[in-house]
Amino acid sequence: MDITDEILSVNNVFEAISTEIVNEVGDRLSIPFNIKNLPDHKDYSVRLKKVKNFEYIYTDLDNIKCDCLYWFTLKTKEEAQALNDLLNIYRVSNIKGNENYRSVPATNKNEESNVLYVGIRRGGFNKTWGTSNITNRINQHLGYYRNGNTQGLQLIHFAKGYDFDITINVVKIESSHSMYLNIIEKLVAQKLKPLCGRH
Template identity: 45%
Template sequence: MLLQTHNFDEVIETLINNAQSFSFNLKDLPDAFEYTANLNPNHKSIRSHQTFKPIFDELDAKKNSCLYWFELDDDINCKTLIDLLNTSRLSLAEKERIVPVANKNCDSNVLYVGIRRRGYTQKWKLSNISGRMIQHLGYYAKGSTQGLQLAYWAAEAGLDIKLNVVQFEEDFPNAYLEAFEKIMAYKLKPLCGKH
């Protein structure tokens, strides 16, 4: 059997049409030194922040594997954001905050595409996808865990951004999840990340 491009396009369209979207403005990201991932009594939790609590409530309900991507309204805003990230890379490295690698993609409104395996931590009532978003937003204590680290560099952009999440019903093997990620990245051409 010969696979044709339209087969992959159908898969991508199905994934896009089944995504749950969460929008926020980057200026609403609170200071990364004030907020953390958990309920440490010395810090406020990003999971209980007024803007982000509804997002984390929904994400914590997603216990299966997920495909996700961050997108902006248009290519111009996404280029503005990736330029800001690229000029912040040195200062982020000095703060020991690891961000996705630069790539050669251009003319896209998608910043990043990723996957997260299923899982849930009962102690924190935290799903794996919630944990991953904490890293991307920049509130995970360990900056050595790669993520967008948005709170450290993106708030000044003041742009609206959308997180799209597709939760898979089946428990796919890692190879399948990675294939979905690569197909989606090929189509959406995220402006950062290795694909």
């Protein structure tokens, strides 16, 4: 059975979706913050959602109950590379099995991008914490999650105090299937070329 035309048609649909996600600013939630302003996690007792001047990060995120795709950008390629360099230095001392081990994204060969990381999150809401799944995922990336085996950027653990302006970009993906969400993530990552993470 020859399904070349059908595959090409499906590929064109996914290509159009990923291009729209990257180029469409109107439907994108953009949340700026500076790493130097992140408070100490105080043995993971701090909930940024409750910290003055940080609740804005979570206000819109907690309203997202559907699947979404997100990425972290810096203002310039040079700033993104400098932050990624700090992450690479952190990797040297961040050894699995050590008490303070934190799982971080894999290295890759991308260069010349102001995007640090691209990810997806299935929709949902955690009633115990009163937070959406995307809120919890961003919390892990910022480094405010006790379980170090849950992979994330862990920004506060290697870049605390550094002056990096970062924007978290979130695009809601309504009515998706996890298989399709993964395909969309890979295509968006090919376009944005994040400096860390495997796609």
